[in-house]
Amino acid sequence: MMGMALTACGRDESSGGTQSTPGISDSTVKIGISVPLSGPVSDAGTAQLGGAKAYYEAINAAGGVRMRDGKTRKIELTSYDDGYEPGRSAQNFRRLVQQDGALAVVGGLGTAQNAAVLPVAKELGVPQVFVASGASLFSAKPADNPWTIGWQPTYEAEGEALAQAAIALNRPVTVAVLRQNDDLGKAFLNGFNKGIEGSQVKLAGTIQTYEAADTTVDSQITNLAATKAEVLLSAVAVVRLQISALTKARELNWKPVVLLPGFTQGFSTVLKPSGADAYFDQIYSTGFVKIPSDPQWSSDQAVTEFTGRMKQYSPQANANLPNAVWGYATAATFVRALETMDGLTRQNLMDAIRKLKADDIPMLLPGVTVDASAAGKSPVNVTKLFKFADGKYSLAQPS
């Protein structure tokens, strides 16, 4: 009994607002983010944080977020480094909530990292929203995980989109698959398999896997080339290994139709260094955001605004990494949720998010909208197919 009395003192959540509306005061909204800012993935984490910061700072500079109770509030973002370690991500979440009094934690990076946070969010009743991961577990079961939601298209969705390119060939073809040896790779393949179900497209006899830490994938490509498949699904998430894969295919005189995932499609980062741009006849990939370095967007207003804001508010972040765009766009999505919130509690925020629909989130491709009301799907669940030709990617016309 004494224990209960003792436990009461000194353990209140530090207030960033009042007891009933944690994180929201009359003039500020406090939010948090946990990303890898040290270690090998730190440039992705820095970019994710930089993109978010750029958007929030720009909004603050223009006065803040106008919320439904009539008050305009500035956004205060607290960020912590988790070194891509799930244990630290979970602890950072607690710290953001219990020491810094954040309303919500927005846009964290990493699948395992955020999977560790998920039960903590549930325990504390704090929103863990717009997780930057393509794993479907974050959005799949809203009833089980009421406080958590993803953001970007899942790896399954990407795989499914790429399947359309194989189907569009309109003839029986075999697909050789190289995938990462983990859930990401599995999800990709599952989506692809779903997409080719009932079609003339079949998988080749062998599926080759690789580890992110591998030196090369030469051996795997050699095995795949031996199948003489007409299509290569190179679901490789590591840039240097994608270069290795495409280079080896070229050296072996194997010229399949190449399907690339969004993270390793870049012209300057992957295609040119491997010589793929000049060698392969058909290269397809997916996308849902505007690539800032793509010349077709050079006079696009959202892109020029993005580039300018990144330079102004997050100069140390690499604006060319997809994470910068994701961070920026998730921030915009979150601000939209703040604008549509009825009330100031965390539950009100989740309600607003679960109803959120928006078709004007900056940096999303035309036709890609946010629809968080689609139960079980990620808020952004449209991904478009692109074909590489004449030195650039253009929207592919599905046949």
Added chain:
Amino acid sequence: MRALQQVIDGLATGSIYGALALALVLAHRATGVVNFAQGQMAVVSTFFAWSLVQSGLGVVLAIALTVAASLLFGATVERVVMRRFERESPMITIVATVGLLLLLNGVSSLIWGYDLKAFPPAFSSGTLRAGEAAVSIPALGTFLVLVAVVLVLYVLMMRTRLGLALRAVADNPDSSALSGLPVGRLLMVGWGLAAGLGAIAGCLVAPKLYLDPNMLAGVLVYALAAAVLGGFDSPLGAVVAAWIIGVSENLAATYIGVIGNDLRISVPLLLTVLVLLLRPQGLFGRREVVRV
């Protein structure tokens, strides 16, 4: 034909392991230390070469200058860092090299960042084909350079007075000092040479692996295994072991289902343990006698 290609690929990957293994063996041969930071030192040298190329120098000249600078770099590290620990237990020296690894990794990420950088190849790109088998010219070039370096090292260590002095100092520093050899200076030379070798290794493999602070992190394990398997004191042994590792991991991953691609790392491990149990001095090493 697929098996032949796997063998060729294995020799190519093995050459990457072997290049770093050579540097490891040389450092150990000259100073008795297993340098866990060898890969990181090589990466720093390669970044240096990259910076030279960025400022306009031709690749070959940049590499030559880098090797020279690395000789100095290695010698300095020996004098400033490792000298302090030469009388300590082997464990402390290894931990010191681990500290060096972390330090150099942090420094390179700070100066050059984590984004991948392209490194121009010293060999022309192109592919040689024989039937269905193919080997890229850079891979072949790396292979040949490796063989050449082994020959040069052999001549240096076995046929020159410098090599004799280096071996003496590593074998028995006290007796060497008593015999009048400048032990300190020779240790610096040993580490300098190892660093120079590391620079060559890094510049050879960077065009394929793409340069970032962790470029050789995965290679280090294989290089260590190759050095151990070959008998830590034999340059030829390290390189041959590296080739064996490269080829066997490819063949095992392809034809032994239970190993597959994800457990390739177990192949050099099992090989090393097996060989060392039967032949503790490694494939090419000399039998060591411990006197009490």
Added chain:
Amino acid sequence: MRRTWYRAGALAAGIIVLAALPLNSTPYTNYQVALVATYAVAILGLNLVSGYAGQISLGQSAFFGLGGYCAAIATARAGWPLPASFLLACALPAAVGLLIAIPAVRLRGHGLAIFTLALPLIGVALAKRFLDLTGGSEGLSARIARVPGWTGLDIDQWTYYVVLAIAGALFLLARNMVTGRLGRALSTVRENEVVAASMGISPRRYKALAFAMAAAYGGAAGWLYVYTIGFVSPVEMELLLSINLLAMMIVGGMGSVLGSLLGGVLYVYVPIVAGTVDPVRTTLLYGAILVLVLFLAPGGIARALHRTGDWLSDLGDDWRRRASAPEETRKVHGATTQRLPRARGGDRDDGNGSHRLRTRRE
């Protein structure tokens, strides 16, 4: 004698502080302290094989992860009671460690280190391969801590007490082992294997034993980690964790029980401190601290603390002696109590005129 009283006093004070802490701090802080204890146990295990037995091991993270998966799979998935999964988390890694050590200790010198280097790599690959069991790279959620109703505590406080109690017991166990026959045998093996063999101490057996114990402690730490964080993934087995544990062991104090505790504190708080300055420099900071400590205080912070403590109490003894001696005999005393330079690892005058042979390395 006085020194023992100081130590006992400090320990008692520490225990009181630790016992009261969770009642007044946020769950975040309580879990942080529990994490410190967790990593301290892992480093303690590493100390047994690397610090005391002198065998470098870069594989501790593999056992840590294995223990964690035991906790998660046995309790959360298969419903085993907690003590049973704890025993499994200690026993399975110990068995694996022993199995590996038996051939591995016959490899001279570097062979063992490189062998251990490969363990985390294989561990991660296996954890991903058996993903039906382990959850694969997405990891496994396992909230296994349960508060008994009668305590009236919140779950974070209960977790804190359980983790600290178990860690404390493991520390006590280790301390008893190393100050006894086992510690002396390991030291002998470390110093000179041939001498050890001639004394009837089999180097291979003791090295294998040390390795198995290190693995058991690593596994126990993994169990504690899952108890605290409620999650395990292949990341917990990665090589970088092994390297950082080794580094913090050295900085905390090799071959020292106190050093292991300090290592745990450092492991948890160096990244946080680095984060307030500039998180990008964390790796650099780790390396710099390690190299600096190796240069200035190779025995680690614990040894430096011991030395400072010794120096301070020697000072106190001197002062007390001078103050209590009558005026005429002071000069005589001054001559006879002249301090001889302290030999490395040699005798120590503990203030009562009796000498105690230090069995630990200076």
